[in-house]
Amino acid sequence: MKIRHIALSAAALLLAGAAQAVEFKQVDTTKSSLAFSSKQMGVPVPGSFKKFTTQIAFDPAKPTAASTTLEIDLASIDAGSKDANDEVVGKQWFNVKAFPTAKFVSSGVKALGGNRYEALGKMTIKGQTRDIVAPFTFKQDGANGVFDGGFVLKRMDFNIGEGPWADVSAVANEIEIKFHVVAAPAAAAKK
Amino acid sequence: MSSYTQRYSGPAIAAHWLIALLILAAFPLGLYMSDLPLSPNKLKLYSYHKWIGMTVLLLFVPRLLWRLTHTPPKALPMPAWQHKIAEGTHHLLYLLMFLVPLSGWLMSSAKGFQVVYFGVLPIPDLIGKSEELGELLKEVHEALNWGLFGLVGLHVAGALKHHIIDRDSTLRRMLPFGK
Ligand code: HEM
Numbered sequence: 001m002k003i004r005h006i007a008l009s010a011a012a013l014l015l016a017g018a019a020q021a022v023e024f025k026q027v028d029t030t031k032s033s034l035a036f037s038s039k040q041m042g043v044p045v046p047g048s049f050k051k052f053t054t055q056i057a058f059d060p061a062k063p064t065a066a067s068t069t070l071e072i073d074l075a076s077i078d079a080g081s082k083d084a085n086d087e088v089v090g091k092q093w094f095n096v097k098a099f100p101t102a103k104f105v106s107s108g109v110k111a112l113g114g115n116r117y118e119a120l121g122k123m124t125i126k127g128q129t130r131d132i133v134a135p136f137t138f139k140q141d142g143a144n145g146v147f148d149g150g151f152v153l154k155r156m157d158f159n160i161g162e163g164p165w166a167d168v169s170a171v172a173n174e175i176e177i178k179f180h181v182v183a184a185p186a187a188a189a190k191k
Numbered sequence: 192m193s194s195y196t197q198r199y200s201g202p203a204i205a206a207h208w209l210i211a212l213l214i215l216a217a218f219p220l221g222l223y224m225s226d227l228p229l230s231p232n233k234l235k236l237y238s239y240h241k242w243i244g245m246t247v248l249l250l251f252v253p254r255l256l257w258r259l260t261h262t263p264p265k266a267l268p269m270p271a272w273q274h275k276i277a278e279g280t281h282h283l284l285y286l287l288m289f290l291v292p293l294s295g296w297l298m299s300s301a302k303g304f305q306v307v308y309f310g311v312l313p314i315p316d317l318i319g320k321s322e323e324l325g326e327l328l329k330e331v332h333e334a335l336n337w338g339l340f341g342l343v344g345l346h347v348a349g350a351l352k353h354h355i356i357d358r359d360s361t362l363r364r365m366l367p368f369g370k
Contacts, residue, residue: 040234040304041234041235041237041238041307041310042238042307042310042311043304043305043306043307043310044305045303045304080304081302081303081304083229084229087229164230164231164232165230165231167231169231170232170234170235171234
């Protein structure tokens with residue numbers, strides 16, 4: 001009797017502890033998106049990647065222990081028009097035959113105060129690896145964790161757009177990246 | 192003497208030749224650029240084309256207002272049917288001067304490319320992105336352009352006929368720096 005009592009309260013304690021420190025791990029790709037905006041002759045042109053996989057482990061109680069990886073299927077790009085889609089998978093742009101994916105691996109997360117954070121890590125595209133700092137916000141939406149953030153990627157750092165396309169007066173060097181990731185708590189995975 | 196005093200007003204002459212020049216630049220540029228493979232050069236030419244075209248649309252507004260509030264010089268003596276054709280041509284030219292750039296603007300929006308005048312001033316999209324509508328408006332822009340091409344041809348032929356064959360002041364009264 002007594003032992004059962006202790007066991008129960010221990011379980012309750014554990015549960016309470018788990019409720020305080022939820023780790024958001026199960027990314028819902030159907031609710032998540034990876035968008036970007038390029039500037040062509042001063043015209044902002046929106047685009048997105050339809051296929052990507054991402055792993056996240058984020059506990060708002062211990063943000064600095066968080067980690068994430070992201071892998072983008074570059075051929076799934078929508079660059080705003082059919083012409084552009086045909087062009088950007090080619091050799092001078094992403095060269096997807098040789099480099100089908102882009103990858104981001106975090107090396108750390110900084111808490112900036114409030115619900116604002118910063119993910120640090122390395123981005124690899126087309127064989128080039130660069131350090132990236134991506135500020136993001138975290139909020140809880142029901143049981144889910146929602147991450148919204150973005151950063152500016154300089155395409156020439158990764159040789160995205162070679163030859164005549166290196167002309168940044170036609171297509172600007174700066175590409176705005178925006179991500180929206182929805183993840184469920186780790187526990188939900190066991191259901 | 193009297194025909195010399197019957198010149199077009201300064202603003203009418205300025206608007207006429209400025210718009211004529213812009214159309215003469217936009218038209219061959221449009222034909223040339225659309226067949227190019229995608230390149231930075233193509234992006235640039237498209238933008239120049241759009242900026243020139245939007246300038247026509249912009250100038251069209253004061254031009255039309257001026258025309259509606261000022262009586263142009265009286266037509267010179269000519270057979271009634273010629274006068275009718277000339278007037279009809281002028282009216283249709285006004286219509287296409289408006290519809291050609293408007294269709295270009297709408298096409299650009301439908302294709303998902305906002306027009307940013309001179310690369311700095313974003314012009315609002317009147318319609319949203321839609322592939323089918325973009326294709327349709329492209330056809331419309333082309334068809335209207337061939338209409339414009341035909342009308343301009345007729346208009347120029349008429350002006351030259353008056354100048355060379357009739358030797359009247361029809362063309363001179365629209366020329367800048369004339370008397
Ligand atoms: C007076 C004004 C204009 C003239 C005379 C003009 C003339 C033309 C001509 C001749 C073409 C080639 C059509 C063909 O392929 O047969 C063209 C294409 C085009 N025009 Fe215009 N245009 C004008 C204004 C504009 C404006 C204001 C815009 C957009 C803001 C525009 C956007 C385009 C585009 C995007 C194309 C290429 C269509 C394609 O091949 O995808 N135009 N234009």
